[in-house]
Amino acid sequence: MLAYERIGTGEPLLLLHGIAHRRQAWQPVVDRLAEHRELILVDLPGHGESPSLKPWRRNPSEAIREELLAFIDEQGLDRPHVAGNSIGARFALELAEAGAVRSCTLLSPGGFWYSRVDFLYTLGLFGTVMSVGTVLSPLARRLTATRAGRAFLFFWLYGKPTRPEPDLAYGDYRGLLRARPALLRFITEGAPYKGTVGPDVPVTIGWGTRDLVLPRYQARVARKRLPGAELTMLPGCGHVPMGDDPERVADLILKGSS
Incomplete structure (x- = not known):
């Protein structure tokens, strides 16, 4: 069974983190959202505390x-709202295609690169991060304890990399390394999103203006492929905007799931 938490009251809202992250990625917005929604935070397979993705031969x-x-x-959810970040947003769209959710809020969704070059850039970035992260693993606790260390480790992920608290940052670092097998399996696919979401499922997109993983210009591709979606740029936010501007992101999710 996937590792998860259920928090808050109101209409159910499923939260899906990005690749090589974990459900605690949503921690900065949990308090704001839990006042209005019942949150279901889940670790994707091979991430956080969830079991590895099996079997290996499957797509x-x-x-x-x-x-x-x-x-x-299993959770007895009847078409919950869903919000996702990065690859979690991609899966949110696929759940919408399957008729399993009633609304989608997408934060820097994966699968909307312009060309193969775009994808190779992101692939190379993750490869570099994983390699450097493995080398620096013995120093992780000390690095995440300082603002300078957090800025060095997470500049590629956040617009404001010093904002996460040391314990959260250290947990994210360990989660990144733990998710390496899942990352290698998934990211090498490189398949762009070409699905269709029905008009009965409203789609809201938020994209950080300082996103280094999936640069902001990919938002134009998303708007073209999801013409019914409402697009909002998130000033100063990186690839994981929940940690950069919790209030703005929480408001966007509440609006998208209203």
Whole structure:
């Protein structure tokens, strides 16, 4: 079973983190959201405290989508709202295609690069981060304890990399390394999103203006492929905007799931 938490009251809202992250990525917005929604925070397969993605011969995208659909059924959720970041946003769209959710809020969704070059840039960035992260692993506790260390480790992920508290940053660092097998399996697919979401599922997109993982110009591709979506740029935010501007992001999610 996937690791998860349920917090708050109101209409159910499923929260899906990005690749190589964990459910605690949503921690900065939890208090704001839990006043209005029942939150279901889940670790994707191979991430956080969830078991590894199995079996190895299966297409990882299909396997994760099936596990999420099974999770929704196990939790007794009847078309919850969903919000996702990065690859979690991509899976949110696939859940919408399957008719399993009633609204989608997407934060820097994956799958909307202009060309193969765009994808190779992101692939190379993750490869570099993983390599450097492995080398620096013995120093992780000391680095995440300082503002300068957090800025060095997370400049590529956040617009304001010093904002996360040391314990959260250290947990994210360990989560990044733990997710390496899942990252290698999934990110090498490189398949762009070409699906269709029905008009009965409203889609809201937020994109950080300082996103270094999936640069802001990819938002134009997302708008073209999801013409019914409402797009909002998030000034000063990086790839994980929940940590950069919790109030703005929480408001966007509440609006998207209203």
